[in-house]
Amino acid sequence: MHKPLETRLEINLSALKHNFEVIKSHLKSETKIMGVVKAYAYGSDSLIIGKALQDLGVSYLAVAYIEEGVRLRKGGIQCPILIFYPQLEELSQLLEFDLTPSVYSFYFLKSLHQNLKHQSVKGFPIHLKINTGMNRLGFDKHQFEDVKTCLSDRQTLKLKGIFSHLAAAGMPNEKRFSLEQIQSFQSAVKVFEAYASHDLTTHLCNSSGILNYAEAEMDMVRAGIALYGYGNHPKEHKMLKPVASLKTPIAQLRWIVKGDSVGYDRKYKAQSKRQIATLPLGYADGISRIYGNGNGIVKLHGKIAPIVGNVCMDTLMVDVTDINCEEGDEVLIFGEGHSALDFDINQLSIPYELITRISQRVSRIVIDK
Ligand SMILES: *Cc1c(COP(=O)(O)O)cnc(C)c1O
Numbered sequence: 001m002h003k004p005l006e007t008r009l010e011i012n013l014s015a016l017k018h019n020f021e022v023i024k025s026h027l028k029s030e031t032k033i034m035g036v037v038k039a040y041a042y043g044s045d046s047l048i049i050g051k052a053l054q055d056l057g058v059s060y061l062a063v064a065y066i067e068e069g070v071r072l073r074k075g076g077i078q079c080p081i082l083i084f085y086p087q088l089e090e091l092s093q094l095l096e097f098d099l100t101p102s103v104y105s106f107y108f109l110k111s112l113h114q115n116l117k118h119q120s121v122k123g124f125p126i127h128l129k130i131n132t133g134m135n136r137l138g139f140d141k142h143q144f145e146d147v148k149t150c151l152s153d154r155q156t157l158k159l160k161g162i163f164s165h166l167a168a169a170g171m172p173n174e175k176r177f178s179l180e181q182i183q184s185f186q187s188a189v190k191v192f193e194a195y196a197s198h199d200l201t202t203h204l205c206n207s208s209g210i211l212n213y214a215e216a217e218m219d220m221v222r223a224g225i226a227l228y229g230y231g232n233h234p235k236e237h238k239m240l241k242p243v244a245s246l247k248t249p250i251a252q253l254r255w256i257v258k259g260d261s262v263g264y265d266r267k268y269k270a271q272s273k274r275q276i277a278t279l280p281l282g283y284a285d286g287i288s289r290i291y292g293n294g295n296g297i298v299k300l301h302g303k304i305a306p307i308v309g310n311v312c313m314d315t316l317m318v319d320v321t322d323i324n325c326e327e328g329d330e331v332l333i334f335g336e337g338h339s340a341l342d343f344d345i346n347q348l349s350i351p352y353e354l355i356t357r358i359s360q361r362v363s364r365i366v367i368d369k
Pocket residue numbers: 036038084165205206207208222223224225226
Protein backbone atom coordinates (compact mmCIF):
# COMPACT_ATOMS: atom_id res chain seq x y z
CA MET A 1 0.00 0.00 0.00
CA HIS A 2 1.29 3.45 -0.92
CA LYS A 3 1.63 5.65 2.14
CA PRO A 4 2.04 9.44 2.18
CA LEU A 5 5.42 10.52 3.42
CA GLU A 6 5.00 14.14 4.31
CA THR A 7 2.82 16.72 5.90
CA ARG A 8 0.77 18.56 3.31
CA LEU A 9 -2.05 21.01 2.92
CA GLU A 10 -4.55 19.86 0.34
CA ILE A 11 -6.40 22.66 -1.43
CA ASN A 12 -9.70 21.39 -2.75
CA LEU A 13 -10.87 23.51 -5.66
CA SER A 14 -14.24 21.79 -5.90
CA ALA A 15 -14.93 22.84 -2.28
CA LEU A 16 -13.97 26.39 -3.27
CA LYS A 17 -16.42 26.22 -6.15
CA HIS A 18 -19.13 24.87 -3.85
CA ASN A 19 -18.59 27.74 -1.39
CA PHE A 20 -18.57 30.27 -4.21
CA GLU A 21 -21.95 28.93 -5.38
CA VAL A 22 -23.32 29.10 -1.82
CA ILE A 23 -22.24 32.73 -1.61
CA LYS A 24 -23.77 33.50 -4.99
CA SER A 25 -27.04 31.89 -3.97
CA HIS A 26 -27.30 34.50 -1.19
CA LEU A 27 -26.88 37.40 -3.62
CA LYS A 28 -28.86 39.13 -6.32
CA SER A 29 -27.64 38.09 -9.75
CA GLU A 30 -26.15 41.51 -10.51
CA THR A 31 -24.16 41.79 -7.27
CA LYS A 32 -20.42 41.58 -7.86
CA ILE A 33 -18.13 39.41 -5.78
CA MET A 34 -14.67 40.34 -4.60
CA GLY A 35 -12.59 37.30 -3.59
CA VAL A 36 -10.33 38.08 -0.65
CA VAL A 37 -7.03 36.24 -1.09
CA LYS A 38 -4.84 38.06 1.45
CA ALA A 39 -2.36 36.16 3.61
CA TYR A 40 -1.74 33.43 0.99
CA ALA A 41 -5.49 33.08 0.45
CA TYR A 42 -6.09 32.45 4.15
CA GLY A 43 -3.08 30.20 4.44
CA SER A 44 -3.57 28.15 1.29
CA ASP A 45 -2.05 29.66 -1.88
CA SER A 46 -3.09 33.02 -3.26
CA LEU A 47 -2.16 32.32 -6.87
CA ILE A 48 -3.94 28.96 -7.06
CA ILE A 49 -7.04 30.34 -5.35
CA GLY A 50 -6.82 33.66 -7.20
CA LYS A 51 -6.77 31.93 -10.58
CA ALA A 52 -9.61 29.60 -9.61
CA LEU A 53 -11.70 32.57 -8.43
CA GLN A 54 -10.93 34.51 -11.59
CA ASP A 55 -12.20 31.52 -13.59
CA LEU A 56 -15.31 31.32 -11.40
CA GLY A 57 -16.02 34.92 -12.32
CA VAL A 58 -15.15 37.21 -9.44
CA SER A 59 -15.12 40.91 -10.34
CA TYR A 60 -12.22 41.74 -8.06
CA LEU A 61 -9.58 40.10 -5.91
CA ALA A 62 -8.32 41.73 -2.72
CA VAL A 63 -5.13 41.41 -0.72
CA ALA A 64 -3.69 43.28 2.24
CA TYR A 65 -0.36 44.47 0.86
CA ILE A 66 0.97 45.71 -2.45
CA GLU A 67 3.55 42.94 -2.50
CA GLU A 68 0.77 40.36 -2.41
CA GLY A 69 -0.90 42.05 -5.36
CA VAL A 70 2.36 42.13 -7.32
CA ARG A 71 2.66 38.37 -6.80
CA LEU A 72 -0.80 37.86 -8.28
CA ARG A 73 0.00 40.02 -11.31
CA LYS A 74 3.32 38.28 -11.91
CA GLY A 75 1.41 35.00 -11.78
CA GLY A 76 -0.88 36.15 -14.57
CA ILE A 77 -3.97 37.38 -12.73
CA GLN A 78 -5.78 40.00 -14.79
CA CYS A 79 -8.87 41.03 -12.86
CA PRO A 80 -8.90 44.23 -10.78
CA ILE A 81 -7.04 43.88 -7.46
CA LEU A 82 -7.84 45.99 -4.39
CA ILE A 83 -5.09 46.53 -1.83
CA PHE A 84 -6.55 46.96 1.67
CA TYR A 85 -3.44 48.31 3.42
CA PRO A 86 -1.11 49.81 0.79
CA GLN A 87 2.29 50.77 2.12
CA LEU A 88 3.69 54.15 1.12
CA GLU A 89 7.14 52.80 0.28
CA GLU A 90 5.69 50.67 -2.50
CA LEU A 91 3.47 53.31 -4.14
CA SER A 92 5.26 53.19 -7.49
CA GLN A 93 4.24 49.53 -7.83
CA LEU A 94 0.55 50.42 -7.71
CA LEU A 95 0.91 52.02 -11.09
CA GLU A 96 3.36 49.55 -12.52
CA PHE A 97 1.17 46.55 -11.67
CA ASP A 98 -2.24 48.17 -12.03
CA LEU A 99 -3.29 47.70 -8.42
CA THR A 100 -6.12 49.67 -6.83
CA PRO A 101 -5.42 51.10 -3.36
CA SER A 102 -7.83 51.50 -0.52
CA VAL A 103 -7.48 55.11 0.71
CA TYR A 104 -8.23 55.55 4.38
CA SER A 105 -6.21 58.54 5.62
CA PHE A 106 -5.31 62.06 4.55
CA TYR A 107 -1.66 61.20 4.83
CA PHE A 108 -2.04 58.41 2.31
CA LEU A 109 -4.38 60.42 0.10
CA LYS A 110 -1.89 63.28 -0.12
CA SER A 111 1.14 61.06 -0.66
CA LEU A 112 -0.62 59.16 -3.41
CA HIS A 113 -1.71 62.39 -5.09
CA GLN A 114 1.85 63.79 -4.98
CA ASN A 115 3.30 60.60 -6.34
CA LEU A 116 0.84 60.40 -9.22
CA LYS A 117 1.13 64.10 -10.04
CA HIS A 118 4.88 63.71 -10.24
CA GLN A 119 4.35 61.05 -12.90
CA SER A 120 1.64 63.10 -14.64
CA VAL A 121 -0.95 60.39 -14.04
CA LYS A 122 -4.62 61.33 -14.25
CA GLY A 123 -7.70 59.43 -13.13
CA PHE A 124 -5.97 56.74 -11.08
CA PRO A 125 -8.68 54.54 -9.50
CA ILE A 126 -9.01 54.40 -5.72
CA HIS A 127 -11.50 52.92 -3.27
CA LEU A 128 -12.33 55.19 -0.36
CA LYS A 129 -12.55 53.47 3.01
CA ILE A 130 -15.10 54.79 5.48
CA ASN A 131 -15.09 54.04 9.20
CA THR A 132 -18.62 53.17 10.32
CA GLY A 133 -17.85 51.64 13.71
CA MET A 134 -15.07 49.10 13.34
CA ASN A 135 -12.64 51.86 14.36
CA ARG A 136 -9.76 50.28 12.54
CA LEU A 137 -9.15 52.03 9.23
CA GLY A 138 -11.15 54.62 7.32
CA PHE A 139 -12.32 58.21 7.27
CA ASP A 140 -14.66 59.35 10.01
CA LYS A 141 -17.75 61.42 9.35
CA HIS A 142 -16.19 64.65 10.60
CA GLN A 143 -13.50 64.30 7.92
CA PHE A 144 -15.88 63.93 5.00
CA GLU A 145 -15.88 67.64 4.05
CA ASP A 146 -12.09 67.67 3.82
CA VAL A 147 -12.05 64.45 1.84
CA LYS A 148 -14.50 65.98 -0.63
CA THR A 149 -12.26 69.03 -1.01
CA CYS A 150 -9.28 66.79 -1.62
CA LEU A 151 -11.10 64.74 -4.22
CA SER A 152 -12.67 67.64 -6.08
CA ASP A 153 -9.44 69.39 -6.97
CA ARG A 154 -7.36 66.32 -7.63
CA GLN A 155 -7.57 65.05 -11.14
CA THR A 156 -4.91 62.51 -10.38
CA LEU A 157 -7.46 60.34 -8.59
CA LYS A 158 -10.71 58.76 -9.64
CA LEU A 159 -13.13 57.57 -6.97
CA LYS A 160 -14.04 54.12 -8.25
CA GLY A 161 -15.17 52.53 -5.03
CA ILE A 162 -16.46 53.37 -1.57
CA PHE A 163 -16.42 50.78 1.17
CA SER A 164 -16.61 50.10 4.86
CA HIS A 165 -16.35 47.06 7.10
CA LEU A 166 -18.87 45.45 9.43
CA ALA A 167 -17.48 44.79 12.89
CA ALA A 168 -19.85 42.11 14.13
CA ALA A 169 -21.93 40.77 11.26
CA GLY A 170 -21.59 37.23 12.64
CA MET A 171 -22.95 38.14 16.08
CA PRO A 172 -26.74 37.84 16.25
CA ASN A 173 -26.79 39.92 19.44
CA GLU A 174 -25.09 42.84 17.66
CA LYS A 175 -27.75 43.21 15.02
CA ARG A 176 -28.63 46.76 16.04
CA PHE A 177 -25.04 47.84 15.77
CA SER A 178 -24.69 46.25 12.34
CA LEU A 179 -27.86 47.94 11.09
CA GLU A 180 -26.45 51.27 12.29
CA GLN A 181 -23.25 50.60 10.39
CA ILE A 182 -25.24 49.86 7.24
CA GLN A 183 -27.12 53.14 7.67
CA SER A 184 -23.94 55.14 8.23
CA PHE A 185 -22.41 53.60 5.16
CA GLN A 186 -25.40 54.40 2.99
CA SER A 187 -25.25 58.03 4.14
CA ALA A 188 -21.54 58.18 3.38
CA VAL A 189 -22.18 56.88 -0.13
CA LYS A 190 -24.68 59.71 -0.67
CA VAL A 191 -22.08 62.23 0.48
CA PHE A 192 -19.45 61.07 -1.99
CA GLU A 193 -21.52 59.97 -4.96
CA ALA A 194 -21.19 63.33 -6.68
CA TYR A 195 -17.41 63.02 -6.58
CA ALA A 196 -17.28 59.49 -7.87
CA SER A 197 -16.83 58.04 -11.31
CA HIS A 198 -20.00 56.96 -13.13
CA ASP A 199 -19.14 53.30 -12.56
CA LEU A 200 -18.76 53.64 -8.77
CA THR A 201 -18.75 50.33 -6.87
CA THR A 202 -19.95 50.35 -3.26
CA HIS A 203 -19.19 47.45 -0.92
CA LEU A 204 -19.73 46.69 2.73
CA CYS A 205 -20.23 42.96 3.42
CA ASN A 206 -17.62 40.44 4.46
CA SER A 207 -18.64 36.77 4.63
CA SER A 208 -20.88 37.12 7.66
CA GLY A 209 -22.46 40.20 6.14
CA ILE A 210 -23.26 38.21 2.99
CA LEU A 211 -24.87 35.42 4.98
CA ASN A 212 -26.77 37.60 7.48
CA TYR A 213 -27.46 41.05 6.02
CA ALA A 214 -29.07 40.97 2.60
CA GLU A 215 -29.93 44.65 3.06
CA ALA A 216 -26.21 45.47 3.02
CA GLU A 217 -25.40 43.86 -0.32
CA MET A 218 -24.64 47.14 -2.15
CA ASP A 219 -22.89 46.74 -5.56
CA MET A 220 -20.32 44.20 -4.43
CA VAL A 221 -19.47 41.94 -1.48
CA ARG A 222 -16.07 40.95 -0.16
CA ALA A 223 -15.97 37.22 0.44
CA GLY A 224 -13.14 35.82 2.53
CA ILE A 225 -13.58 33.09 5.10
CA ALA A 226 -16.79 31.70 3.56
CA LEU A 227 -14.90 30.95 0.34
CA TYR A 228 -12.55 28.84 2.42
CA GLY A 229 -15.41 26.98 4.08
CA TYR A 230 -16.01 28.67 7.41
CA GLY A 231 -18.28 31.25 8.97
CA ASN A 232 -18.39 33.24 12.16
CA HIS A 233 -21.33 31.45 13.67
CA PRO A 234 -22.28 27.75 13.79
CA LYS A 235 -25.22 28.19 11.44
CA GLU A 236 -22.89 29.76 8.86
CA HIS A 237 -20.49 26.81 8.63
CA LYS A 238 -23.09 24.17 7.90
CA MET A 239 -23.57 24.81 4.21
CA LEU A 240 -19.88 25.41 3.48
CA LYS A 241 -17.00 22.98 2.84
CA PRO A 242 -13.44 23.43 4.14
CA VAL A 243 -11.09 24.06 1.21
CA ALA A 244 -7.86 23.33 3.08
CA SER A 245 -7.15 19.95 4.64
CA LEU A 246 -3.97 19.52 6.66
CA LYS A 247 -2.78 15.91 6.54
CA THR A 248 0.23 14.09 7.89
CA PRO A 249 1.43 10.49 8.21
CA ILE A 250 2.16 8.82 11.55
CA ALA A 251 5.95 9.05 11.95
CA GLN A 252 6.20 6.60 14.86
CA LEU A 253 3.97 4.54 17.14
CA ARG A 254 4.79 3.28 20.62
CA TRP A 255 3.10 1.87 23.69
CA ILE A 256 3.83 3.46 27.05
CA VAL A 257 2.82 2.28 30.51
CA LYS A 258 1.39 3.93 33.60
CA GLY A 259 3.76 6.63 34.89
CA ASP A 260 5.55 7.20 31.56
CA SER A 261 5.46 10.75 30.26
CA VAL A 262 5.24 12.27 26.78
CA GLY A 263 7.17 15.25 25.40
CA TYR A 264 8.87 18.33 26.83
CA ASP A 265 8.45 19.15 30.50
CA ARG A 266 6.64 15.81 30.96
CA LYS A 267 3.30 17.58 30.69
CA TYR A 268 1.47 14.34 29.92
CA LYS A 269 1.77 11.39 32.31
CA ALA A 270 0.03 8.14 31.45
CA GLN A 271 -2.48 6.80 33.97
CA SER A 272 -2.56 3.47 32.17
CA LYS A 273 -1.06 1.68 29.19
CA ARG A 274 -1.43 3.99 26.15
CA GLN A 275 -0.52 3.93 22.48
CA ILE A 276 1.10 7.19 21.34
CA ALA A 277 1.55 8.31 17.74
CA THR A 278 4.15 10.94 16.84
CA LEU A 279 3.09 13.20 13.96
CA PRO A 280 5.64 15.12 11.87
CA LEU A 281 4.30 18.63 12.33
CA GLY A 282 4.59 21.13 15.14
CA TYR A 283 4.37 24.77 16.05
CA ALA A 284 6.83 25.70 13.29
CA ASP A 285 4.24 24.36 10.87
CA GLY A 286 1.50 26.47 12.40
CA ILE A 287 0.01 24.23 15.07
CA SER A 288 0.33 26.52 18.07
CA ARG A 289 1.43 25.27 21.48
CA ILE A 290 -1.97 26.30 22.78
CA TYR A 291 -3.28 23.09 21.19
CA GLY A 292 -1.11 20.87 23.35
CA ASN A 293 -2.46 18.90 26.28
CA GLY A 294 -5.85 17.97 24.91
CA ASN A 295 -6.76 21.28 23.28
CA GLY A 296 -6.29 19.94 19.77
CA ILE A 297 -8.08 16.89 18.36
CA VAL A 298 -7.03 15.08 15.17
CA LYS A 299 -8.79 12.37 13.18
CA LEU A 300 -7.61 9.06 11.75
CA HIS A 301 -9.48 6.02 10.50
CA GLY A 302 -12.68 7.92 11.25
CA LYS A 303 -11.88 8.24 14.96
CA ILE A 304 -10.65 11.19 16.95
CA ALA A 305 -7.42 11.41 18.94
CA PRO A 306 -6.31 14.18 21.33
CA ILE A 307 -2.89 15.82 21.32
CA VAL A 308 -1.00 14.76 24.44
CA GLY A 309 1.76 16.77 26.10
CA ASN A 310 3.26 19.95 24.69
CA VAL A 311 3.42 20.57 20.95
CA CYS A 312 7.07 20.51 19.80
CA MET A 313 8.61 22.59 17.00
CA ASP A 314 8.48 19.84 14.36
CA THR A 315 6.34 17.16 15.96
CA LEU A 316 3.37 16.55 18.19
CA MET A 317 2.07 13.43 19.86
CA VAL A 318 -1.49 12.09 19.94
CA ASP A 319 -3.13 9.32 21.96
CA VAL A 320 -4.31 6.56 19.59
CA THR A 321 -4.84 3.82 22.17
CA ASP A 322 -8.28 2.91 20.86
CA ILE A 323 -7.45 3.19 17.17
CA ASN A 324 -6.14 0.34 15.09
CA CYS A 325 -3.35 2.07 13.14
CA GLU A 326 0.14 1.70 11.71
CA GLU A 327 3.14 3.93 11.10
CA GLY A 328 2.60 5.84 7.85
CA ASP A 329 -1.19 5.95 8.25
CA GLU A 330 -2.74 9.23 7.26
CA VAL A 331 -3.93 11.61 9.97
CA LEU A 332 -6.26 14.54 9.31
CA ILE A 333 -5.36 17.52 11.49
CA PHE A 334 -8.25 19.59 10.16
CA GLY A 335 -10.18 19.92 6.92
CA GLU A 336 -12.98 18.12 5.15
CA GLY A 337 -14.65 15.72 7.58
CA HIS A 338 -12.95 17.28 10.61
CA SER A 339 -13.11 21.06 10.45
CA ALA A 340 -10.82 23.60 12.08
CA LEU A 341 -13.57 23.97 14.70
CA ASP A 342 -13.49 20.25 15.44
CA PHE A 343 -9.71 20.42 15.83
CA ASP A 344 -9.87 23.48 18.11
CA ILE A 345 -12.17 21.64 20.50
CA ASN A 346 -12.06 24.28 23.25
CA GLN A 347 -12.38 27.17 20.79
CA LEU A 348 -9.13 28.75 21.91
CA SER A 349 -8.96 30.57 18.60
CA ILE A 350 -10.96 30.97 15.39
CA PRO A 351 -10.72 29.15 12.03
CA TYR A 352 -9.23 32.30 10.47
CA GLU A 353 -6.18 32.13 12.71
CA LEU A 354 -5.72 28.39 12.54
CA ILE A 355 -5.83 28.16 8.75
CA THR A 356 -3.78 31.28 8.01
CA ARG A 357 -0.95 30.10 10.23
CA ILE A 358 -0.02 26.97 8.32
CA SER A 359 3.57 27.74 7.51
CA GLN A 360 5.15 27.87 4.10
CA ARG A 361 7.27 24.80 4.76
CA VAL A 362 4.15 22.63 4.48
CA SER A 363 3.65 21.53 0.84
CA ARG A 364 0.50 22.71 -0.89
CA ILE A 365 -1.24 20.15 -3.08
CA VAL A 366 -4.17 21.01 -5.31
CA ILE A 367 -7.02 18.53 -5.63
CA ASP A 368 -10.32 18.86 -7.44
CA LYS A 369 -12.88 16.31 -6.32
C1 LIG B 1 -10.22 40.24 5.39
C2 LIG B 1 -11.25 41.22 4.97
C3 LIG B 1 -12.46 40.80 4.41
C4 LIG B 1 -12.90 39.36 4.38
O1 LIG B 1 -13.52 39.05 5.60
P1 LIG B 1 -14.14 37.60 5.89
O2 LIG B 1 -14.72 37.70 7.24
O3 LIG B 1 -12.99 36.65 5.84
O4 LIG B 1 -15.12 37.35 4.82
C5 LIG B 1 -13.32 41.75 3.93
N1 LIG B 1 -13.01 43.07 4.01
C6 LIG B 1 -11.86 43.52 4.55
C7 LIG B 1 -11.60 44.98 4.59
C8 LIG B 1 -10.94 42.62 5.06
O5 LIG B 1 -9.81 43.06 5.62
